[in-house]
Amino acid sequence: MELTIIGSGTGAPSKTRAYPCTLIKVKDKHLVFDTGPGSLRQLLLAGVTYADVDYIYYSHFHPDHSLDLVSFLFAMKYDSPVRTKPLYITGPCGLHKFHQGLVSVYGNTITPKTFDLHLEEIERGVLTYDGWKITAEPVRHSSQSIGYRIESSAGRTIAYSGDTDYCEGIILLAKNTDLFVLECSFPDDKKTEGHLTPHLCAQIAQKAQCKKLILTHFYPVCSEAIKNNANLLAELKIIYDGEIVIAEDFDRFEI
Structure with a gap:
């Protein structure tokens, strides 16, 4: 599997971090997790077009994680490149209502004409595909937020938190994973409900015993705090003895 951080930022604009979006490639399939504003272009800069994407998974429907679904569906009506293969979209409870709301506003401009669109809601459980499986578990953010665990047929594992506070759900998803993509929104002295800080x-x-921790989803105040604290990684290593990465847009990891 190959993981690319498409956007490591949040809903607050940043000159260096795009809105949340993560790409995982399993064999020849492209899996996208969340599509914040501008994700379509960010993916193109990473070498992936809207015609390449096979699956989109949503952690929740806050605008900074979902707004570019409109851009995806609108772009796919054009014939360069034309899309013919199905698009599968999975998300928490409310996905159908979310999509229906978009269609009520944008109508035929986002209605597929050359391919089939499949929507699937999941609260928790396992979805099995040809070559990988996805486990979903509720996490502590919005009333419908979920995180994901992706496991390839070769046994490689990645956990993706979406937005979350400290909770057992995200620990369960990340247990013994090779890569753990975890939101880190605010510095420790500015903890905000529904989000995490570096020490959390x-x-x-540490509790999940993942092999590599990839911190992402930084509000500008958190990015600045990390930049100004040269000892932060050393402090975190006292708590967690695995590898820690402060993600940047377009960072790529292979397992």
Whole structure:
């Protein structure tokens, strides 16, 4: 599997971090997790077109994680490149209502004409595909937020938190994973309900015993705090003894 951080930022605009979006490639399939504003272009810069994407998974429907679904569906009506293969979209409870709301506003401009669109809602459980499986578990953010665990047929594992606070759900998803993509929204002295801080992230990673922790989803205040604290990684290593990466847009990892 190959993981690419498409956008490592949040809903607050940043000159260096795009809105949340993560790409995982399993064999020849492209799996996209969340599509914040501008994700379509970010993916193109990473070498992936809207015609390449096979599956989109949503952690929740806040605008910074979902707004570019409109852009995806609108772009796919054009014939360069034309899309003919199905698009599968999975998300928490409310996905159908979310999509229906978009269609009520944008109508035929986002209605597929050359391919089939499949929507699937999941609260928790396992979805099995040809070459990988996905496990979903509720996490502590919005009333319908979920995180994901991706496991290839070769046994490689990645956990993706979406937005979350400290909770057992995200620890369960990340247990013994090869890569753990975890939100880290605010510095420790500015903890906000529904989000994590660097030290809480380290605690979760240690409890989950993941092999590599990839911190992402930084509000500008958190990016600045990390930049100004040269000892932060050393402090986190006292809590979590695995590898820690402060993600940047277009960082790529292979397992």
